[in-house]
Amino acid sequence: MHxxxxxxxxxxxxxxxxxxxxxxxxxxxxxxxxxxxxxxxWFSGIGQEAIAVGSTLxxxxxxxxxxxxxxxxxxxxRDIPLRNLxxxxxxxxxxxxxxxxxxxxxxxQDYKIIGMISHLGPQMALADGIAMADLIAGQNKATLVFTGxxxxxxxxxxxxxxxxxxxxxxxxxxxxxxGYGLSTPINEQFNCEHLVDRAIGYGIEGIxxxxxxxxxxxxxxxxxxxxxxxxxxxxxLECLTFRxxxxxxxxxxxxIPAQLFEEWGTKDPVKTxxxxxxxxxxxxxxxxxxxxxxxxxxxxxxIELAFKDADPVPSIETELADMYYPYIQEVTLPTESxxxxxxxxxxxxxxxIGMQQHHNLVIMGQDIAEYGGAFKxxxxxxxxxxxxxxxNTPICESAIVGAGLGLSINGYKAVVEMQFADFVTCGFNQIxxxxxKTHYRWGxxxxxxxxxxxxxxxxxxxxxxxSNEAWFTKTPGLKIVYxxxxxxxxxxxxxxxxxxxxxxxxxxxxxxxxxxxxxPAGYYTVAIxxxxxxxxxxxxxxxxxxxxxxxxxxYLEAHPELAISLVDLxxxxxxxxxxxxxxxxxxxxxxxxxxxxxxxxxxxxxxxxIAEHCFTYLDAPVMRCASIDTAIPMxxxxxxxxxxxxxxxxxxxxxxxx
Numbered sequence: 001m002h003x004x005x006x007x008x009x010x011x012x013x014x015x016x017x018x019x020x021x022x023x024x025x026x027x028x029x030x031x032x033x034x035x036x037x038x039x040x041x042w043f044s045g046i047g048q049e050a051i052a053v054g055s056t057l058x059x060x061x062x063x064x065x066x067x068x069x070x071x072x073x074x075x076x077x078r079d080i081p082l083r084n085l086x087x088x089x090x091x092x093x094x095x096x097x098x099x100x101x102x103x104x105x106x107x108x109q110d111y112k113i114i115g116m117i118s119h120l121g122p123q124m125a126l127a128d129g130i131a132m133a134d135l136i137a138g139q140n141k142a143t144l145v146f147t148g149x150x151x152x153x154x155x156x157x158x159x160x161x162x163x164x165x166x167x168x169x170x171x172x173x174x175x176x177x178x179g180y181g182l183s184t185p186i187n188e189q190f191n192c193e194h195l196v197d198r199a200i201g202y203g204i205e206g207i208x209x210x211x212x213x214x215x216x217x218x219x220x221x222x223x224x225x226x227x228x229x230x231x232x233x234x235x236x237l238e239c240l241t242f243r244x245x246x247x248x249x250x251x252x253x254x255x256i257p258a259q260l261f262e263e264w265g266t267k268d269p270v271k272t273x274x275x276x277x278x279x280x281x282x283x284x285x286x287x288x289x290x291x292x293x294x295x296x297x298x299x300x301x302x303i304e305l306a307f308k309d310a311d312p313v314p315s316i317e318t319e320l321a322d323m324y325y326p327y328i329q330e331v332t333l334p335t336e337s338x339x340x341x342x343x344x345x346x347x348x349x350x351x352x353i354g355m356q357q358h359h360n361l362v363i364m365g366q367d368i369a370e371y372g373g374a375f376k377x378x379x380x381x382x383x384x385x386x387x388x389x390x391x392n393t394p395i396c397e398s399a400i401v402g403a404g405l406g407l408s409i410n411g412y413k414a415v416v417e418m419q420f421a422d423f424v425t426c427g428f429n430q431i432x433x434x435x436x437k438t439h440y441r442w443g444x445x446x447x448x449x450x451x452x453x454x455x456x457x458x459x460x461x462x463x464x465x466x467s468n469e470a471w472f473t474k475t476p477g478l479k480i481v482y483x484x485x486x487x488x489x490x491x492x493x494x495x496x497x498x499x500x501x502x503x504x505x506x507x508x509x510x511x512x513x514x515x516x517x518x519x520p521a522g523y524y525t526v527a528i529x530x531x532x533x534x535x536x537x538x539x540x541x542x543x544x545x546x547x548x549x550x551x552x553x554x555y556l557e558a559h560p561e562l563a564i565s566l567v568d569l570x571x572x573x574x575x576x577x578x579x580x581x582x583x584x585x586x587x588x589x590x591x592x593x594x595x596x597x598x599x600x601x602x603x604x605x606x607x608x609x610i611a612e613h614c615f616t617y618l619d620a621p622v623m624r625c626a627s628i629d630t631a632i633p634m635x636x637x638x639x640x641x642x643x644x645x646x647x648x649x650x651x652x653x654x655x656x657x658x
Contacts, residue, residue: 065144072085106442198236428471
């Protein structure tokens with residue numbers, strides 16, 4: 001291995017070596033502790049340290065790094081005390097996740113490190129969002145994100161690089177190509193000669209280096225970062241290396257040919273650099289033993305301190321509270337006069353006011369810029385707020401939701417528009433496993449609103465008409481609102497933007513231009529989690545939301561002889577149990593009406609809660625009136641049959657017969 005010291009003095013070379021040696025010695029200690037049963041799992045980076053250490057030292061301290069689970073050198077090179085890392089690995093309350101997640105599945109704003117989730121690829125989109133925030137703010141910074149060669153097969157890899165290329169984001173996408181994804185060799189993972197060649201397809205630079213050469217890694221990334229800070233653009237960097245131990249210790253290495261260990265053993269990043277420093281007379285036997293003795297004492301001391309740290313104390317109250325970023329909404333009442341406004345215009349007005357109030361708010365979505373969005377909600381926004389904050393996106397929902405989280409991590413807010421709520425499936429992982437769990441895992445907010453144009457009634461068929469709110473209502477960490485009127489549509493959207501937690505904002509397409517109402521001008525908010533009692537009667541309570549509210553209102557108008565209470569939930573997570581309970585107690589009969597399919601729709605949760613908490617007040621079984629358990633057909637005749645509205649009268653008659 002050839003080392004080129006360039007202008008580096010002896011002190012710099014020795015410092016690089018110490019940073020390289022320390023994580024190796026920590027890992028060797030971890031393997032002992034693993035055999036002793038003191039830790040339960042370990043993902044070894046032995047043989048790959050030069051990449052983590054060299055790249056981290058090449059970055060500025062205030063620049064974000066997004067490592068993987070084999071990058072201990074990133075954490076130690078950012079001077080995170082080993083005691084804190086060990087507490088994390090042992091699940092101690094002093095760990096970065098308070099015992100809620102393992103190994104390097106955590107982030108820390110103090111050290112500008114954002115850890116990965118087990119799905120590997122999604123973090124690359126977070127790097128896009130982080131870099132975008134720097135770019136918009138005029139910061140000359142680079143962002144570094146790691147991935148393994150295995151995750152380059154994931155769609156998230158391609159989406160993130162494509163977005164970074166289109167938007168000229170200063171991100172280094174670093175591939176650690178160690179030859180194996182667990183046991184699968186690279187010839188069974190991809191068919192191109194080199195992974196770095198993929199850069200050509202995205203119109204970006206691609207560089208391949210020896211990942212075991214600490215000086216080559218450090219110098220290359222130093223050169224790249226200096227360039228992209230001033231001339232923002234992404235770079236794909238492939239670092240060739242080898243994993244000297246198993247994917248994790250339990251998996252072993254029997255599937256790897258012995259000659260590969262012999263070949264790569266001669267390229268050990270610590271030993272080869274150590275030999276070079278001896279040759280350069282930077283290192284002596286005496287100095288080496290002194291360094292190792294100092295490190296060993298420090299490692300033993302830090303680990304012993306972590307062993308003494310407290311384990312988490314189980315507390316249901318604490319666990320529930322920590323699912324969400326601490327936030328108490330202060331409702332802002334309207335102060336300006338109201339005018340008649342369509343539902344769609346109320347949403348647009350709320351979004352515009354959000355952009356005016358929050359100069360760190362970025363909205364992203366397909367065709368939302370000059371075109372104004374598929375439904376023209378953002379028409380004129382580019383002219384008012386500029387393309388930096390109103391961004392047309394490629395068709396890549398996962399990358400854009402992830403970029404929204406990255407923006408939030410780096411001090412911005414994000415609103416992401418799904419062109420149709422149905423398309424959210426392509427960003428499902430980012431919502432369920434990143435947005436929803438980030439605060440619970442390591443205390444970071446996820447300040448992202450996802451707008452969801454939803455629902456049927458327009459003959460749009462199975463892929464543009466679904467009511468999919470129940471996919472998300474069961475996921476802790478998300479807030480979900482679903483306005484039925486223009487007033488609420490504006491106020492809830494502004495409230496959602498204010499809230500630092502992830503909010504899914506469902507807006508019914510059928511109501512866009514068919515419904516108008518009085519909407520105050522200016523800034524006001526509606527309470528998230530508060531229902532509206534629209535009608536009060538004593539025979540029956542209908543609980544509903546969205547378009548179901550208007551089905552119920554039409555039914556009440558057609559049947560003035562009935563005294564029916566009508567509750568519009570407005571919010572589905574959290575939902576207003578107090579208002580529901582009072583309405584149930586006042587009538588003794590309940591129908592839960594929603595547009596979603598019957599089985600496992602959100603109405604099932606409400607019905608179960610009422611049965612558990614209001615049973616003694618019921619005079620009849622809780623009944624659900626929902627759409628049939630099929631996909632949504634295009635034909636108007638079939639769609640009318642599908643929708644719950646067609647069964648509302650029959651359900652009312654059935655419950656009143658008790």
